Amino acid sequence: MLFRSVRQQLILDDTGTRVVINDIDDEVVQQTGSPDEDRASRRAFWQRFIDTVRFDHPDQAAPRHGTDNWVRIPFPPLSRGLHCWRSGNQIGISANFAGHMETYESLAAEQDALRAETGIAELRFYQLANPDLKDTIGVNGLCSEIGDEDRQIEWLCDRANRLVNALRPRI
Numbered sequence: 001m002l003f004r005s006v007r008q009q010l011i012l013d014d015t016g017t018r019v020v021i022n023d024i025d026d027e028v029v030q031q032t033g034s035p036d037e038d039r040a041s042r043r044a045f046w047q048r049f050i051d052t053v054r055f056d057h058p059d060q061a062a063p064r065h066g067t068d069n070w071v072r073i074p075f076p077p078l079s080r081g082l083h084c085w086r087s088g089n090q091i092g093i094s095a096n097f098a099g100h101m102e103t104y105e106s107l108a109a110e111q112d113a114l115r116a117e118t119g120i121a122e123l124r125f126y127q128l129a130n131p132d133l134k135d136t137i138g139v140n141g142l143c144s145e146i147g148d149e150d151r152q153i154e155w156l157c158d159r160a161n162r163l164v165n166a167l168r169p170r171i
């Protein structure tokens with residue numbers, strides 16, 4: 001079955017709150033299996049991530065499955081945690097601090113230091129530029145540039161660990 005991708009992608013957390021919205025290039029995508037097979041394949045990908053990721057921070061709990069095609073890495077109560085997601089040709093990690101403006105603002109004030117400390121130059125801080133992502137910190141990439149699923153899991157594990165190490169002590 002062929003279908004055309006949408007112009008934007010909305011990812012919600014388990015409470016129905018927006019986690020991230022991505023602009024997606026128009027592309028025709030071949031769906032290879034039934035929706036249940038695709039769902040099972042996505043869940044298997046995230047289970048591999050959960051089984052693979054290791055955190056240097058001693059207090060960091062393991063990720064948990066979200067609804068479809070994302071996982072949540074629990075964080076202290078001043079954030080909703082890190083959300084790792086993958087959809088279409090996009091992959092990423094984001095932390096939303098909605099309702100905790102002071103925490104977001106203190107992190108945003110350190111954005112150059114956080115980029116240097118994590119080594120993630122493409123780390124983004126969304127506040128006024130995109131109202132749908134207000135008070136969100138995130139990083140994303142293109143699956144096609146990162147590589148196959150093994151490389152995508154490596155990419156996610158690496159960035160998740162770096163973000164946990166940098167953000168947890170500041171929250």
